[in-house]
Amino acid sequence: xxxxxxxxxxxxxxxxxxxxxxxxxxxxxxxxxxxxxxxxxxxxxxxxxxxxxxxxxxxxxxxxxxxxxxxxxxxxxxxxxxxxxxxxxxxxxxxxxxxxxxxxxxxxxxxxxxxxxxxxxxxxxxxxxxxxxxxxxx
Numbered sequence: 001x002x003x004x005x006x007x008x009x010x011x012x013x014x015x016x017x018x019x020x021x022x023x024x025x026x027x028x029x030x031x032x033x034x035x036x037x038x039x040x041x042x043x044x045x046x047x048x049x050x051x052x053x054x055x056x057x058x059x060x061x062x063x064x065x066x067x068x069x070x071x072x073x074x075x076x077x078x079x080x081x082x083x084x085x086x087x088x089x090x091x092x093x094x095x096x097x098x099x100x101x102x103x104x105x106x107x108x109x110x111x112x113x114x115x116x117x118x119x120x121x122x123x124x125x126x127x128x129x130x131x132x133x134x135x136x137x138x
Contacts, residue, residue: 002036005109005132034059040066047080055081109133 003014013030029051035043038060046056047070062068075082099106111131114122116138126134 002129002132008108009104029054031055032057036060038062040068043068044070047074047082050078050080052078053080054078055083058082058084110135113137 006014011034030049031051031054033046033050033054033056035046035056036059040062042060043058043062046058050056070082074080098104110133112122112125112133113135114125114137116136119136122134122136125131
């Protein structure tokens with residue numbers, strides 16, 4: 001479900017862990033890799049999937065105690081750029097404008113809607129990763 005949605009929102013390729021077909025220093029791999037899960041293991045895998053000169057963006061929010069094993073020499077040799085995301089105090093106005101202008105079909109991201117009295121059911125959907133965005137309405 002999430003991979004299909006990512007493609008519908010413009011991702012050129014969406015994969016699980018993938019054999020990139022060769023060595024990144026020989027040009028194999030992806031120009032940009034977005035890790036959206038937030039697990040240390042998948043963050044490390046994202047680094048393995050980037051081609052030499054590529055960029056890895058860690059979007060997923062990892063636990064505060066999570067650690068990713070990264071070889072500084074690999075980052076140096078492959079000239080990788082590692083970026084992350086965080087709350088940007090200047091992005092809210094732009095995000096609201098994009099939503100208001102209907103530039104993104106944001107409503108399709110909400111796959112489940114529950115009343116506040118159905119919180120337990122909503123939590124089950126969320127923790128089982130069986131939806132994209134779970135909405136609770138008071």
